[in-house]
Amino acid sequence: MSDDQHGHAPRSFWRRYVFATDHKVIGLQYFFTSWVFLLIGFTMVLLMRWELAYPGTPIPFVGRLISPLLAPGGIMTGELYNSLGAMHGTLMIFLGIVPLGFAAFGNYILPLQIGADDMAFPRINMASYWLYFVGGVLMLSSFILPGGAAQSGWTSYAPLAEFNPGQTTWLVSMVLIITSSLLGAINFLTTGINMRAPGLSLFRLPVFVWAQLVTSVLLLLAFPPLEAAAVLQLMDRVLHTSFFIPAGLVVLGTKVAASGGGSPLLWEHLFWFLGHPEVYVLLLPAMGIVCEIIAANTRKPLHGYKIIVYSMLAIGVLSFVVWAHHMFVSGMSPMLGNFFLVTTMIISVPSVAILTSMIYSLQGGSIRFSVPMLFALAFMPLFGIGGLTGLPLGLTVTDIYLHDTYYIIGHFHYVVVTGSIIALMGGVYHWFPKWFGRKMNDFWGKVHFWGSVAAMNGVFFPMFIIGLHGESRRLYDPTAQIHNLPAHYWHIVSTVSAGLLMLFQLPFIINVIHGIFWGEKTQENPWKATTLEWACPSPPPHGNFEKPPRVYHDPYGYSVPGYREDWLPQNVEWEGA
Amino acid sequence: MSYAFNWGLPPAAASFAPEIDSGIALIHWAMLIIFVLWGAFFTYLLIRYRHRADVGVSLDDTTHSLKSLVPDVIVMIFEIGLIIFYAIPVWAHIKMKFPGGNEDPVELNVIAQQFAWNVQYPGPDGKFGRRKPELINFYNPIGLDLTDPAAQDDVVLANEIHLPAGAKALIHLSTLDVIHSFGVPEFRLKQDAVPGMEIPVWVKPTQAGTYELACAQLCGFAHSLMTGVVVVQSPDQYQAWLKSRAPAKPQQAAAPGANF
Numbered sequence: 138m139s140d141d142q143h144g145h146a147p148r149s150f151w152r153r154y155v156f157a158t159d160h161k162v163i164g165l166q167y168f169f170t171s172w173v174f175l176l177i178g179f180t181m182v183l184l185m186r187w188e189l190a191y192p193g194t195p196i197p198f199v200g201r202l203i204s205p206l207l208a209p210g211g212i213m214t215g216e217l218y219n220s221l222g223a224m225h226g227t228l229m230i231f232l233g234i235v236p237l238g239f240a241a242f243g244n245y246i247l248p249l250q251i252g253a254d255d256m257a258f259p260r261i262n263m264a265s266y267w268l269y270f271v272g273g274v275l276m277l278s279s280f281i282l283p284g285g286a287a288q289s290g291w292t293s294y295a296p297l298a299e300f301n302p303g304q305t306t307w308l309v310s311m312v313l314i315i316t317s318s319l320l321g322a323i324n325f326l327t328t329g330i331n332m333r334a335p336g337l338s339l340f341r342l343p344v345f346v347w348a349q350l351v352t353s354v355l356l357l358l359a360f361p362p363l364e365a366a367a368v369l370q371l372m373d374r375v376l377h378t379s380f381f382i383p384a385g386l387v388v389l390g391t392k393v394a395a396s397g398g399g400s401p402l403l404w405e406h407l408f409w410f411l412g413h414p415e416v417y418v419l420l421l422p423a424m425g426i427v428c429e430i431i432a433a434n435t436r437k438p439l440h441g442y443k444i445i446v447y448s449m450l451a452i453g454v455l456s457f458v459v460w461a462h463h464m465f466v467s468g469m470s471p472m473l474g475n476f477f478l479v480t481t482m483i484i485s486v487p488s489v490a491i492l493t494s495m496i497y498s499l500q501g502g503s504i505r506f507s508v509p510m511l512f513a514l515a516f517m518p519l520f521g522i523g524g525l526t527g528l529p530l531g532l533t534v535t536d537i538y539l540h541d542t543y544y545i546i547g548h549f550h551y552v553v554v555t556g557s558i559i560a561l562m563g564g565v566y567h568w569f570p571k572w573f574g575r576k577m578n579d580f581w582g583k584v585h586f587w588g589s590v591a592a593m594n595g596v597f598f599p600m601f602i603i604g605l606h607g608e609s610r611r612l613y614d615p616t617a618q619i620h621n622l623p624a625h626y627w628h629i630v631s632t633v634s635a636g637l638l639m640l641f642q643l644p645f646i647i648n649v650i651h652g653i654f655w656g657e658k659t660q661e662n663p664w665k666a667t668t669l670e671w672a673c674p675s676p677p678p679h680g681n682f683e684k685p686p687r688v689y690h691d692p693y694g695y696s697v698p699g700y701r702e703d704w705l706p707q708n709v710e711w712e713g714a
Numbered sequence: 715m716s717y718a719f720n721w722g723l724p725p726a727a728a729s730f731a732p733e734i735d736s737g738i739a740l741i742h743w744a745m746l747i748i749f750v751l752w753g754a755f756f757t758y759l760l761i762r763y764r765h766r767a768d769v770g771v772s773l774d775d776t777t778h779s780l781k782s783l784v785p786d787v788i789v790m791i792f793e794i795g796l797i798i799f800y801a802i803p804v805w806a807h808i809k810m811k812f813p814g815g816n817e818d819p820v821e822l823n824v825i826a827q828q829f830a831w832n833v834q835y836p837g838p839d840g841k842f843g844r845r846k847p848e849l850i851n852f853y854n855p856i857g858l859d860l861t862d863p864a865a866q867d868d869v870v871l872a873n874e875i876h877l878p879a880g881a882k883a884l885i886h887l888s889t890l891d892v893i894h895s896f897g898v899p900e901f902r903l904k905q906d907a908v909p910g911m912e913i914p915v916w917v918k919p920t921q922a923g924t925y926e927l928a929c930a931q932l933c934g935f936a937h938s939l940m941t942g943v944v945v946v947q948s949p950d951q952y953q954a955w956l957k958s959r960a961p962a963k964p965q966q967a968a969a970p971g972a973n974f
Contacts, residue, residue, distance in 0.1 A: 215935035222932075290932050296909055297892040297933060383910025385847040387857075388891040389828060392847060401893055401908050435763070437771045441782045466895070468908040471809040478801055482793040486786050493782040496752075499759040501772040506764070514760070518753055525745040532796060533805040535737045538723075538902045541895065541930045605722035605738075607899030609930045612938035620724060620899050620926045696771040703771070 158259035163266050164245030171237035178228035181221045188213045190632035192614040218613040219288035226291025231314050232273045238422035243349045249670035250343050252334025252686040257327040265320040272313030279306035295381030295404040299373050308371040315364040322356040336688035343668045343692040347446050348425025351453040355414040363411035409460035417456045423560035427513045430567050433666040434510035435502030436703050438693040441494035448487035455484040465536045474533045481531040508582035512563025515590050523551030544604025550597045570663045574675040575656030581644040588641030595634025599627035665704045667694045672708050728901035729918035733804050812914050813882040820883040825856050826894035826907045829940040832856045833875050837867030869959045873942035878952035879922045885915045897930035919946040
């Protein structure tokens with residue numbers, strides 16, 4: 138299906154590295170772009186964290202560089218704080234973790250793990266990357282466009298978002314980014330289902346491939362409602378429709394010229410119909426990566442492979458019926474709250490099953506504490522904290538108090554940062570030798586690991602304490618509210634930890650750059666792993682496999698009794714198996 | 715009052731607050747126990763099954779076991795219990811059963827706007843005066859229609875709510891512009907105000923005192939400044955306050971069409 142003649146890689150620089158159709162080049166494009174967005178999003182939140190810990194004081198070093206309109210005398214304004222908040226969420230989720238976990242890892246690894254020579258639609262793949270790139274650059278450039286960056290949070294609740302400046306750019310960018318994800322989802326599904334190597338039945342697929350396929354379905358079904366909603370909000374703003382504006386509103390003393398009939402709750406429903414599956418879009422690829430790393434580093438098959446796969450499928454279905462647990466106190470019928478309470482409790486079941494399977498996978502193994510394994514191991518307890526703290530938020534009654542406090546901020550950052558990002562970092566160390574034929578440095582990898590894990594807990598754990606004290610999220614100056622003062626010093630702990638977390642990314646960045654050019658050279662299978670991506674050269678040439686592989690075994694043939702080695706690759710025929 | 719560990723929650727000052735607090739405490743103890751047990755098992759596995767050159771992998775009981783579902787069953791039972799015996803009844807009590815009839819609640823309108831809380835009491839006649847959005851101006855923030863007889867004795871306040879202790883209050887929550895959220899941490903109460911909707915909220919304050927009312931939903935650049943006070947007084951003090959605020963004589967009705 139691919140349109141390139143394999144063995145005849147495109148020669149021109151532009152076709153090879155810029156407008157590339159090779160899934161590996163596109164994967165790396167996504168990889169580097171998404172890390173840049175993650176770093177920018179992180180930098181934004183450092184400014185916000187300064188404001189939270191020391192409200193009303195000039196931001197050190199960079200405060201004077203910001204336009205006096207946004208930060209007079211280096212002191213952040215409420216508008217800038219809200220812009221940074223909206224952009225931090227948008228960048229981290231839509232331009233950082235989704236493109237990294239889904240598009241970057243998926244593009245590079247999925248075709249290799251199924252023994253394919255490329256994606257099913259290489260040109261759609263290229264279009265997907267460039268739509269993402271343009272959408273991302275437009276999103277960032279909104280800071281210098283008239284109206285500035287969006288100020289209504291990544292959730293863009295109507296009607297605030299309808300009246301706030303900067304929202305139009307946000308909406309246009311989102312339409313581009315969503316379209317990019319939809320193209321990617323179609324491509325991944327088609328590739329994963331149709332281009333598997335001979336012998337690679339569905340239940341011989343590595344967990345990572347399953348995770349990517351379920352993620353694709355989530356993107357394919359959950360993103361269109363948000364895209365439609367974004368277009369409707371765009372029309373409200375530029376064509377003066379009123380899909381989300383009711384009649385009779387008076388904003389700052391002026392009657393709003395809208396015909397009315399719209400519903401702010403409709404936006405919330407449409408947004409969270411995407412928003413909740415989106416959580417699993419962030420999480421499933423990370424879980425897939427953790428499973429791959431665990432299997433290779435315990436030298437035994439995963440415990441409960443089928444339980445993990447069925448649980449992922451169950452999450453895929455259930456994640457579409459839990460969205461309104463974000464809306465318990467939104468003013469929707471309290472009766473609906475009971476329904477979403479029950480579905481929310483049900484969806485914890487497959488998540489617990491996956492986590493339990495991961496832990497039992499350690500039992501009986503021979504655990505190698507390699508750098509990727511450290512990240513995979515850290516995922517389990519830290520994601521566990523994220524999952525457990527979801528319980529009082531998913532329960533209608535306790536959510537009345539905890540809703541929109543720092544408790545929820547702590548909860549979802551434990552899920553997404555110490556869950557997804559930790560796993561994605563582990564994935565970088567794990568597959569780096571495949572991408573560049575060289576290893577990353579172990580010592581600096583461990584410095585990065587221990588520093589990051591400690592700092593992440595220092596950033597996010599205080600948020601639970603602040604939240605239990607009743608402090609709301611999204612406050613530009615929390616000290617303006619007296620009831621926030623008793624817990625305020627925890628904000629300082631959090632801010633200092635955030636600075637340290639940034640510091641501990643330096644060894645990682647240097648390690649990646651150093652590794653690409655000067656890292657220790659490795660063979661094609663440095664971890665002695667069994668899945669197909671380790672059966673082709675590192676880095677794989679255009680077209681990947683020298684001859685199309687054939688699959689004979691389950692994905693995790695570790696420590697197979699009687700076999701001469703402790704790993705039996707999927708593509709090696711052996712009669713004892 | 716002696717100090718008791720309460721997970722950092724602020725003092726409770728409403729009738730349903732202890733029910734919410736006990737749920738938060740129960741869930742956090744459960745979370746702590748689960749995490750500690752689980753962490754101990756995890757640590758044991760890491761030490762027991764670390765890589766050693768002379769010890770191989772044991773493949774017993776790894777692939778076809780259902781034991782990874784055991785924790786699930788335990789968690790399920792705990793969650794089903796929480797849903798049936800805690801969440802659904804308490805939720806119905808707080809959000810679905812509103813005072814009325816012979817309970818004779820104190821009624822008031824809270825009308826949120828960027829960045830203030832407007833409060834309307836019906837006055838001695840017990841009837842809210844009509845509000846019209848086109849009448850809103852600097853001097854009439856809620857657009858009270860003074861041609862309406864019921865509006866004559868209404869008490870309109872900004873960022874200040876008075877409630878009697880020990881009595882139920884029924885608040886009709888609405889907003890003029892964007893979504894706001896009515897949050898009083900000591901009451902354990904939070905409810906969004908949504909444009910185009912009037913949402914009922916009830917509370918029965920139990921402790922006299924002054925509490926902070928703060929907007930809990932991002933509403934614009936001055937969101938963090940959108941605060942007010944809730945003054946809970948003894949019923950006598952509350953009645954005295956209400957009398958002191960009632961307009962002495964009928965208010966002047968603005969001429970039709972004149973907004974100033």
